[in-house]
Amino acid sequence: MSVSGNNIRIGLYAAVAVCWVAAPFFLDNYQTDVLNNIAIYALLGLSLNIILGYGGMFHMGHAAFFAIGAYTTAIMNTSWGIPVLWLLPLSGITAGVFALVVARPIIHLRGDYLLIVTIGMVEIVRIALVNNIFGITGGPNGIFGIASPQVFGYPINGIVHPAHYFYLLTVFIAFTIAVFYLLEHSRYGRALKYLCSDSVAAEGSGIDTSGYKLSAFVIGAFWAGMVGNLYAGKITFISPESFSFWESVVMFMIVILGGAGSIPGVLLGAILIIGLPEFFQELQQYRLLIFGIALVAMMIFRPQGVLPPKPHTYPVDKIDEKEVAL
Amino acid sequence: MEQFFTQLTNGLAVGGIYALIALGYTMVYGVLKLINFAHGDLFTIGAYLGLTLLASLGLTGNVGTAGGIFFLVLMVMGLVGVIGILLDRAAYKPLRTSPRLSAVVSALGASIVFSNTIMLVYGPSPRVYPQGLLPTHVFYVFGLPVPIMRIIILATSLVLMIGLYLFIQKTRTGTAIRAAAIDQGAARLMGINVDRVIMLVFFIGPALGGAAGVMVGLHYGQINFTMGWIYGLKAFTAAILGGIGNIPGAMVGGLLLGVIESMGAAYISNAWKDAIAFFVLILILIIRPTGLLGERVAEKI
Amino acid sequence: MSLLRVENVVKFFGGLMAVGNVSFDVPEGCVYGLIGPNGAGKTTVFNLITGNYKLNKGNIVFKGENITGMLTPRVVALGIARTFQNIRLFSNMSVLENVLAGYHCRMKSGALAAMLRLPKQRAEERRAIGKAIAELRFVGLEAEAENLARNLSYGNQRLLEIARALASDPALIILDEPAGGMNEYETTALVDLIERIRARGITVMLIEHDMSLVMRACEYIVVLEHGKKIAEGSPEVIKADPKVIEAYLGSDDDEI
Numbered sequence: 014m015s016v017s018g019n020n021i022r023i024g025l026y027a028a029v030a031v032c033w034v035a036a037p038f039f040l041d042n043y044q045t046d047v048l049n050n051i052a053i054y055a056l057l058g059l060s061l062n063i064i065l066g067y068g069g070m071f072h073m074g075h076a077a078f079f080a081i082g083a084y085t086t087a088i089m090n091t092s093w094g095i096p097v098l099w100l101l102p103l104s105g106i107t108a109g110v111f112a113l114v115v116a117r118p119i120i121h122l123r124g125d126y127l128l129i130v131t132i133g134m135v136e137i138v139r140i141a142l143v144n145n146i147f148g149i150t151g152g153p154n155g156i157f158g159i160a161s162p163q164v165f166g167y168p169i170n171g172i173v174h175p176a177h178y179f180y181l182l183t184v185f186i187a188f189t190i191a192v193f194y195l196l197e198h199s200r201y202g203r204a205l206k207y208l209c210s211d212s213v214a215a216e217g218s219g220i221d222t223s224g225y226k227l228s229a230f231v232i233g234a235f236w237a238g239m240v241g242n243l244y245a246g247k248i249t250f251i252s253p254e255s256f257s258f259w260e261s262v263v264m265f266m267i268v269i270l271g272g273a274g275s276i277p278g279v280l281l282g283a284i285l286i287i288g289l290p291e292f293f294q295e296l297q298q299y300r301l302l303i304f305g306i307a308l309v310a311m312m313i314f315r316p317q318g319v320l321p322p323k324p325h326t327y328p329v330d331k332i333d334e335k336e337v338a339l
Numbered sequence: 340m341e342q343f344f345t346q347l348t349n350g351l352a353v354g355g356i357y358a359l360i361a362l363g364y365t366m367v368y369g370v371l372k373l374i375n376f377a378h379g380d381l382f383t384i385g386a387y388l389g390l391t392l393l394a395s396l397g398l399t400g401n402v403g404t405a406g407g408i409f410f411l412v413l414m415v416m417g418l419v420g421v422i423g424i425l426l427d428r429a430a431y432k433p434l435r436t437s438p439r440l441s442a443v444v445s446a447l448g449a450s451i452v453f454s455n456t457i458m459l460v461y462g463p464s465p466r467v468y469p470q471g472l473l474p475t476h477v478f479y480v481f482g483l484p485v486p487i488m489r490i491i492i493l494a495t496s497l498v499l500m501i502g503l504y505l506f507i508q509k510t511r512t513g514t515a516i517r518a519a520a521i522d523q524g525a526a527r528l529m530g531i532n533v534d535r536v537i538m539l540v541f542f543i544g545p546a547l548g549g550a551a552g553v554m555v556g557l558h559y560g561q562i563n564f565t566m567g568w569i570y571g572l573k574a575f576t577a578a579i580l581g582g583i584g585n586i587p588g589a590m591v592g593g594l595l596l597g598v599i600e601s602m603g604a605a606y607i608s609n610a611w612k613d614a615i616a617f618f619v620l621i622l623i624l625i626i627r628p629t630g631l632l633g634e635r636v637a638e639k640i
Numbered sequence: 641m642s643l644l645r646v647e648n649v650v651k652f653f654g655g656l657m658a659v660g661n662v663s664f665d666v667p668e669g670c671v672y673g674l675i676g677p678n679g680a681g682k683t684t685v686f687n688l689i690t691g692n693y694k695l696n697k698g699n700i701v702f703k704g705e706n707i708t709g710m711l712t713p714r715v716v717a718l719g720i721a722r723t724f725q726n727i728r729l730f731s732n733m734s735v736l737e738n739v740l741a742g743y744h745c746r747m748k749s750g751a752l753a754a755m756l757r758l759p760k761q762r763a764e765e766r767r768a769i770g771k772a773i774a775e776l777r778f779v780g781l782e783a784e785a786e787n788l789a790r791n792l793s794y795g796n797q798r799l800l801e802i803a804r805a806l807a808s809d810p811a812l813i814i815l816d817e818p819a820g821g822m823n824e825y826e827t828t829a830l831v832d833l834i835e836r837i838r839a840r841g842i843t844v845m846l847i848e849h850d851m852s853l854v855m856r857a858c859e860y861i862v863v864l865e866h867g868k869k870i871a872e873g874s875p876e877v878i879k880a881d882p883k884v885i886e887a888y889l890g891s892d893d894d895e896i
Contacts, residue, residue, distance in 0.1 A: 132572065207733075
């Protein structure tokens with residue numbers, strides 16, 4: 014792509030970012046809350062994108078990691094009163110450790126088998142939550158009374174002031190985009206793309222594919238766990254229903270329809286799948302039907318998604334002649 | 340002892356249903372190497388169509404209960420089979436040359452379309468099959484009770500499965516299906532119409548799934564629009580357990596899973612009943628992904 | 641001194657013996673050929689060396705270290721790189737990125753260094769790009785660096801596979817039918833490339849059907865038939881060996 018094409022693209026992204034940040038000034042509380050939902054799902058989509066987009070692993074149990082993060086926060090906050098945002102890293106870690114344990118034995122499974130096993134995993138987690146495992150998850154009723162997060166002593170209440178929460182989430186999204194962008198364009202991100210493209214060739218080139226697959230699961234889960242923390246702090250009440258298999262399907266659709274392996278694609282996917290139905294309230298009951306048709310149609314006509322990843326250009330011309338060495 | 344026996348017969352009856360659904364997964368997988376995620380919803384469609392036909396045609400009144408149900412099952416099988424063929428045409432046929440996982444996503448989309456269409460047509464709340472159509476008689480074998488309904492379900496499943504097995508093993512068409520499952524290209528070169536084989540597979544599998552749907556309706560009385568995915572997942576587990584692509588494997592896997600699940604519910608925990616099948620699924624895929632009756636195949640590099 | 645020693649290696653696929661008790665020594669710094677009719681087990685031997693298949697019996701020793709049963713990435717890191725018979729490139733990625741894959745095992749930065757954009761990580765990336773360009777120049781594909789791999793011609797895709805393998809700084813490179821699909825002109829250039837690879841101090845092992853290429857490029861040849869070694873020696877010895885002639889005339893795939 015030419016330089017001016019790139020500039021247009023960057024200009025467009027900047028304009029979208031400005032509109033996003035300014036949006037709460039023009040929206041009511043309900044509408045801002047919709048943006049908050051989009052933000053949560055965008056974050057979940059970005060974290061799933063590491064596994065499904067770059068790594069090409071058909072993982073449909075992402076809601077399990079999200080749930081573990083949310084429950085970690087809920088339990089620690091309601092039992093010991095630890096402030097929600099302090100629990101952000103811990104929520105990520107518990108989800109990441111869980112991923113490490115469950116993903117290790119299933120990581121070598123072929124695409125469609127992995128898909129079905131991860132569905133099994135998310136269902137087992139949901140059933141465990143419903144059955145009040147270890148007596149700490151509150152069973153089918155879930156956990157009430159999670160505190161709102163505080164930033165420098167100011168409470169950020171997602172229910173009363175959705176706009177406050179909006180900016181908390183936006184900061185986290187900006188951070189996530191920056192970090193994942195760097196990750197995508199590094200040795201690590203390339204390794205995931207190699208194994209996604211051809212795992213035998215990747216192994217033959219010296220890439221430890223199972224190690225990378227596992228670490229992608231851990232990073233994706235770690236992030237989903239942190240999103241779980243922000244989600245719990247936002248709605249202050251969580252129950253197993255929020256983490257069903259269908260939540261996983263929605264995250265999966267966001268990545269696949271938006272553009273697997275593409276950060277702008279995933280963000281657009283979240284806007285389309287979570288935001289768009291709000292404009293068509295009268296069609297609410299047809300929502301899933303339309304998504305189902307869209308999935309089939311996309312696979313037939315545009316399998317790479319709405320905004321597929323652009324090939325990365327390397328600064329080949331900025332490399333000095335003396336750096337070109339065997 | 341009595342509880343054990345009750346759970347065993349219950350498990351075998353449910354297992355027969357799993358096996359019938361599993362056959363659809365395994366046949367499609369055998370020929371196309373595709374997990375037809377929408378198969379569970381075809382089973383649900385069978386249950387709902389059975390309900391509609393039962394209510395509108397008054398079959399049981401005209402030809403007696405047994406005959407009526409026989410015709411009902413046949414009609415549902417035909418209709419669901421046709422829906423299966425249409426599903427293949429719309430969602431899978433355009434993707435034959437795409438990466439396999441595109442077809443899997445398409446299957447997922449089709450599944451969402453089916454379950455939501457059922458919801459929009461029949462409403463979100465569960466529907467109830469007319470009661471008292473089938474005998475509630477209880478047999479005693481060595482003094483242990485066996486409800487006749489369980490025997491009917493198991494017997495019907497077995498008859499359908501054995502019929503399918505003989506069809507696949509003994510007829511020319513069955514040979515063509517087996518040939519296409521081993522190597523589509525070679526089958527084509529030998530003059531086998533592979534497209535017809537695929538169509539046939541997409542008729543038979545869903546037809547059996549539809550029959551299972553009617554049986555669930557008659558036996559349990561209540562059906563709902565989301566039941567397809569849980570039955571579907573369990574039937575898929577059964578297919579994997581027996582060795583996917585393997586027809587006797589699906590039968591064995593189905594019966595075995597039914598028994599494991601009902602024993603687990605009775606002796607371990609009823610609350611974890613649904614999770615048992617998923618544990619079985621995960622364990623079998625980790626330990627022996629080719630299933631009990633499957634063969635190992637070396638990957639070509 | 642021998643760089644690679646294959647000792648009494650046996651591999652079964654189900655009941656079929658693909659490789660039966662094959663042994664050979666690859667001396668350091670030579671160009672070593674492995675030939676035989678189709679289905680003789682040549683590629684299987686390569687797959688056993690690189691750890692793609694598990695062997696049933698025998699030993700494989702590389703640089704004095706027993707690498708039997710070692711996982712492929714470890715084998716590559718130790719210094720054995722390979723190309724594939726039916727080209728396996730990362731087809732939707734750029735030519736440059738394909739070569740970077742080979743250099744991967746010589747780099748260190750992980751996910752955290754990338755997320756934090758550490759100076760060390762950036763310097764390493766720069767070095768990697770320089771290395772990749774150098775390898776592309778070596779095989780004559782520098783001008784294609786930013787193209788997608790799948791858009792290259794067949795012959796160039798083979799060269800790209802070689803560049804990717806070379807980028808891992810191997811001591812031994814294993815080429816599986818590198819001339820497959822190449823024309824006469826490209827094959828001649830390939831013989832020259834193989835010589836230049838050897839001049840870098842890299843030992844070359846190759847499977848090839850093009851006998852004129854094998855005879856021109858290799859100093860030592862092992863002949864397999866039905867998974868067994870039937871002859872070995874210099875090209876002159878092989879050409880004259882009656883068992884080899886019979887093996888090739890007996891099958892109608894190839895001519896000598």
